[in-house]
Amino acid sequence: MGVLFTAGLPATAIASARYDGAEDHYAGSQIAAVEGVHGTPRPGAVYGVDEQVLGHDVSGHQGPVDWPGAVGRGAKFVYIKATEGTGFQNPQFAQQYNGSYNVGMIRGSYHFARPDVSGGAAQAEYFVKRGGGWSSDGRTLPGALDAEYNPYGETCYNLDQRAMTNWIKDFSNTYKALTGRPPTIYTSTSWWKRCTGNSAEFGENPLWLARYNTQVGELPASWSFQTIWQFADAGTLPGDQNWFNGPNDRLTALTRS
Secondary structure, three states, X not given: OOXXXXXXXXXXXXXXXXXXXXXXXXOOHHHHHHHOOOOOOOOOOOOOOOOOEEEEEEOHHHOOOOHHHHHHOOOOEEEEEEEEOOOEEOOOHHHHHHHHHHOOOEEEEEEEOOOOOOOHHHHHHHHHHHHHOOOOOOOEOOOEEEOOOXXXXXXXXXXXXXXXXXXXXXXXXXXXXXXXXXXXXXXXXXXXXXXHOOOOOOOOOOEEEEOOOOOOOOOOOOOOOOOEEXXXXXXXXXXXXXXXXXXXXXXXXXXXO
């Protein structure tokens, strides 16, 4: 009998996919390890925008989060890891996702991309069914795709640049078809250049940029501005530290359209 294939991958490879350490694969965990931390910015450091909104992102790595404490330290929004590949769900997701909502925060969920496990469409479907959906309630951010260095092996998951670009398109198109919204894309400029050839094909997706430095720096070719900047991998809030690039009313607008 021939080898069965699913989304271009052997079924045997999918069945044996590794998820060891997945609870510690949070947005930027591999970016910090590969690219390093080179300083922290001052408020208003992004293109002269003085009004930015403080937020953060968390995963199972943080365990149960003290949400009243986070709000007390200035958190207005949060992204929460929901899933990885097609075989891992954040065991803290309910506490984190519902808890942040219950204290009045704007929140969204993200998916840690595993192009070595299945096609992008399959992972978008897995994500949406397990906490990655979106509703126009004024409190829910569009789901995000975390595209970063492979924690299990080759940096670009053994895909060439065109194949990686197509994988991300597959995820994005499927997510939009299921929810009505294009997903936010989380990445770093260095990874994007290396693994997509600096694709300029994702302008409709909000950019969540990871760069731990005093300035946001060069952006990937698809975008002329970042929607969110993950500027530090630790700080006053649980998990990574983020600024939304604009005032509160623009953050709320992102939850609606």
